Amino acid sequence: MERKYRHLQPAADEITPKEVYLNRRDFLKAMGIVSGSALLAACAPRGEAPPPPAATPPAGEYRDELGNRANSWNDITHYNNYYEFTTDKEDVATLAANFDPGDWRVEVTGLVHQPRTFGLDELLRFEQKERIYRLRCVEAWSMVIPWTGFELGDLIRAVEPMSSARFVKMQTIMAPEQMPRQARTRDPWPYTEGLRLDEALHPLTLIATGLYGEPLPNQSGAPLRLVVPWKYGFKSVKAILRIELTADMPATFWNALAPQEYGFYANVNPNVDHPRWSQRTERRIGELGRRDTLMFNGYGSEVASLYEGMDLTVNY
Ligand SMILES: Nc1nc2c(c(=O)[nH]1)N[C@H]1C(S)=C(S)[C@@H](COP(=O)(O)O)O[C@H]1N2
Ligand SMILES: [Mo]
Numbered sequence: 001m002e003r004k005y006r007h008l009q010p011a012a013d014e015i016t017p018k019e020v021y022l023n024r025r026d027f028l029k030a031m032g033i034v035s036g037s038a039l040l041a042a043c044a045p046r047g048e049a050p051p052p053p054a055a056t057p058p059a060g061e062y063r064d065e066l067g068n069r070a071n072s073w074n075d076i077t078h079y080n081n082y083y084e085f086t087t088d089k090e091d092v093a094t095l096a097a098n099f100d101p102g103d104w105r106v107e108v109t110g111l112v113h114q115p116r117t118f119g120l121d122e123l124l125r126f127e128q129k130e131r132i133y134r135l136r137c138v139e140a141w142s143m144v145i146p147w148t149g150f151e152l153g154d155l156i157r158a159v160e161p162m163s164s165a166r167f168v169k170m171q172t173i174m175a176p177e178q179m180p181r182q183a184r185t186r187d188p189w190p191y192t193e194g195l196r197l198d199e200a201l202h203p204l205t206l207i208a209t210g211l212y213g214e215p216l217p218n219q220s221g222a223p224l225r226l227v228v229p230w231k232y233g234f235k236s237v238k239a240i241l242r243i244e245l246t247a248d249m250p251a252t253f254w255n256a257l258a259p260q261e262y263g264f265y266a267n268v269n270p271n272v273d274h275p276r277w278s279q280r281t282e283r284r285i286g287e288l289g290r291r292d293t294l295m296f297n298g299y300g301s302e303v304a305s306l307y308e309g310m311d312l313t314v315n316y
Contacts, residue, residue, distance in 0.1 A: 062146045062212075064132045066298060068284075071143040073212055075285050080219045081137065082238060084172070084179035084191065096218035099178050101239070104223045108155065110244035111165035116158070120223055124209065126150035126158075131206055131227070136268045136297045138232035142282045147227055148210035153201040161197065161245050168200040169193075169250035170226060171242040187257065193237040194250040194264065195228065196306075204229060204302055207240070230299040232266045263316035267307065268297035272315050 062070035080092035085099075106123065109115045128148055136142045156168065174190040176183035182190075199205065206227040209216055216222040221238025228235050234254050244250075254262035261275055270280045270293040281290040296303055310316075 062132055062144075064134060064144050068134070068144045070132055070146050071286055076143060076145055076211060077217050077219055079143075079285055081233065082219060082221075083187070084175075084182050084189070085219075086181060092219045093217075095180065099175075099218045099222070101173075101218075101223050104241075106224070106240060106243060108159045108243045110169075110246055111162040112245050113160035113162060114158070118155075123150070123155070123207070123224065126154045128209070129206070130213075131204075131229075133204075133206075133227060133229035134297050135227075135229065135233050135236070136282060136293065138234055138262065138266070138274060138279075140274075140277060140279060140282045140293075141285055142291070143285050145227075146212050147206060147208040148213060149206045149208035149224070149227070151203055152205045152207050152226065153203060155207065155243070156197075156200060156245070159245075164247050165245035166197055167246045167249055168195050168197055169244045169246055170195075170237050170240050171244075172237055172239045173241045188251075188253055190241075191237055191253045192250065193226065193235055193252050194246075195235070196249075197245070198306055199228070199303075202303060202306065204299060230268060230296040230303045232262075232268060234262065235266050261315075265307075265310075265316035267303075267312070267316075268293065269295060269312060271295075272313060274315075 064070070078093050079089045080096075081089060082092045082096060085092050085095040104120050105117050107115075107117045128150055130146060130148050132144060132146045134142055135145050152168075170193050172191045173179075174182065176189075181187070195205070206229075207224050208221070208227045209224050211217065211220055216224065221240075224240055225238040226236045226240060249264055252262075252264060255264060268279075273279050279293055282293045284291050294300075
């Protein structure tokens with residue numbers, strides 16, 4: 001177990017009987033192997049959405065470090081943003097069900113000493129971790145999601161960044177024959193996102209390969225997607241195919257579509273309104289009423305130092 005971020009793991013031993021905790025830990029330990037083969041199976045050319053977890057997790061077991069209960073599998077996989085398929089959140093699951101990722105490989109290139117293309121099996125060799133993170137969409141809704149995956153930093157260090165590298169650009173697949181809105185619209189596909197290198201190397205920055213210990217379903221970004229919990233959800237690009245280290249800040253999908261509304265940094269900030277709505281509160285899916293939005297989505301003690309000297313009242 002990683003020490004520094006131990007508090008970001010579920011405090012399971014405090015809130016569940018030891019027996020349940022140990023069983024689940026043992027299960028997760030086996031995950032590296034289990035999810036490896038399961039992921040490969042998920043790549044077989046079939047049109048079935050993966051099943052929900054065999055057993056519903058014991059009530060209260062999955063909580064974030066603030067004590068918030070995780071959203072259900074059903075919430076997390078039936079209320080999605082995935083504009084390659086549709087803008088209707090409840091239709092993503094159905095429309096993405098037949099998406100066939102094929103023999104997925106991730107090209108890591110640009111300002112690195114060891115450019116490399118990774119197969120999924122190789123990526124699953126990076127230490128797999130569980131992280132229960134809040135996801136705050138720029139549209140002012142949120143969820144708590146138990147991801148499994150590895151730190152993006154592990155991948156970046158493996159390709160040895162050059163000292164000239166300052167940013168990391170991440171791109172999804174271009175597959176208009178499978179993704180109806182790529183064929184239908186003139187949006188700047190493929191969906192591209194980026195981070196500053198120090199953000200990408202931050203230990204909270206995850207490449208998720210699973211959800212509730214199951215392989216990532218298509219609607220969640222199979223076979224792998226970024227998760228940056230202190231930023232608005234649109235930064236957490238799904239179905240990553242290509243990662244490039246660059247000297248200059250990369251152009252991004254939402255910034256290209258509406259630069260005055262969606263900045264590059266996009267840190268969750270209740271004090272900076274979206275031009276068309278307030279960001280002060282949010283609707284947690286599955287709850288009545290609204291919650292206060294937290295600065296950096298509640299991860300300020302971990303990440304605020306990355307932005308020292310930056311004017312946080314600006315929508316970057
Ligand atoms: N490729 C791609 N990634 C994407 C999006 C998208 O439309 N396409 N939407 C983003 C937005 S706006 C959000 S809020 C999150 C939603 O992730 P979820 O559907 O797993 O909750 O995915 C992000 N990643
Ligand atoms: Mo979003």
